[in-house]
Amino acid sequence: MTATIAPQRQSIRPAANQRNRRRRGRYFPAYLVLTVLALFAIGPAILMLFNAFKSNAQIGANPLTPPTSFSLHNFATAWNNGDFGTTMRNSAILVAGSVLGTCTVAGLAAYALSHLKVPGGNGVIAYLFLGSAMPVQLFVVPLFSLWTSLRLTDSLFGLMVIYWATDAPFATLLLRSFLMKVPKDFVEAARLEGASELQIAWRVIIPLAWPGFMTVALVVGLWAWNEFFWAITFIHDPAKMPISTSFLAFQDQNSTDWGLTSAAALFMLVPVVLLFLSLQRRFVAGLTSGGLK
């Protein structure tokens, strides 16, 4: 095929070139607007990156220009004064715990809703859809009182349990759509060989549906890292704070030192952006299905 097309292409090249040039010209306004929009989206974060390397006096004089020298002074001060070693560890624990817990709880439920006959299963699915659209204001106050009496406030585990419960409906529905693609024959075959349902879930389903679990893990992990509302409500002890609320406290204390707070913000932002850029397809797929809740 290539052999027959090649000479033809040779002969029409001048015309095609011209057409290409015209097409590029036609698209120029579109690219221009797209680039302006892209700068609008990421420009502010770039300015923050610039300011993280500048002293406050430099920012006051030139707030929007690149730094002239690369001083790491702001980063060192922010890391020590904001206790980011502790709060990043807290957030890492929250992320790991939320991902493992949500994947387990939602994985089990999604297996039942896709491969087992659940009497009343459709009701459960409708409930999950409805439940995840409800505002948190519906249950936050009694939950706080319950968590206080169970001594689960000011506890990473207590916060994690809330994340399990609030993320599991989305995770279940997403995993269910992945598990439905696992052929029933595989499950039946394992069942006939005498495998228990748990063994089937572990040995057959997870290896076949791991892209689904990866997607859920990324989304739930990102939410746990960024989460603000539950963290500010349920954790007041500075030693237990995740990075989001401790960053806000740090920013309130240093509200006029933009260089320092910019450096602190990068501790929280850079890991997310790097992970997002390396796995962006999976992130986008997961977040566009989960962000609509």
Added chain:
Amino acid sequence: MTAASVPAPTRAGTASGRARPRLRRGLIAWAFLAPLLILNVLVVLGPSLATLYYSFTDWSGIGPAKFIGIDNYTRAFRDPAVHQALLHNAIWFVLFLSVPMALGLLGAHLINQVRRFQMLYRTLFFIPYVSASVINAAIWKMLLSPDSGIGHLLGINQAWLGDPNTSLYAVNFVVDWHWWGFLAVIFFAAMQGVDPQLYEAAKLDGANRWHQFKSVTLPGIRPTMIFIVLMTVIWSLKAFDYIYIMTHGGPANSSDVVSTLMYDQAFNQYSAGYAAALGLSMTVVTGLVLVVYQVVRRKGWEE
């Protein structure tokens, strides 16, 4: 081998003998759902029902609660702070619907038009959405500040977040900024599902690009549009994080919405019963929107 031996006893068994494996299977299935349901009852459903009860009491958030009928609801109807917050929610809804939607449609349409760098633009548009609310708020507090921000550079001495006349709009702008790229990605995905032949047909009819957009693209993504419009009502009602982080509803309640008002009542004013009534009212509105969505979907997307 096992397969062959199984049917014999069941067929010979009594009705109850036949029902037992089915019952057992049902129980196993529910056992798989149990962790999810127990968690949900503990964290969401149980406390939600408690909210329903507490909304009819004078509960302070701790200790016993006294039943006071519908007093909390009549108080909410008369409370000028609630009226003001609802007005802010309405302004928020109009802006949050129009600005990100316009930018998102523009971005998606342009990505859909060009041939190269589609994924690059999509990725860049999406970054503010994956960045945490506290970070985005910090960036814009810096850029909107009168002494070191963009305004300072242009010689405009305006404290956008500190002035009661502009605080609500300034916070809304930041939320729109972090949100429109997400909508662009959703709309772009929907636009890729539109049949390219429709564009060819429109071109043959002599439609220019604006007409193509109006009469092919927009009708093609109508289900997504309707969904986003209705969800925007719910999202506008839920608006909390950025307002709480950037202004705390201030200055002088100028950026308070129902959710920040409710939070303040619950955790600072110790009027948990009143807060419960506000939270439940928000839920009722959310429920109504979902009902409208179902009706629209059942009736079909066409007019």
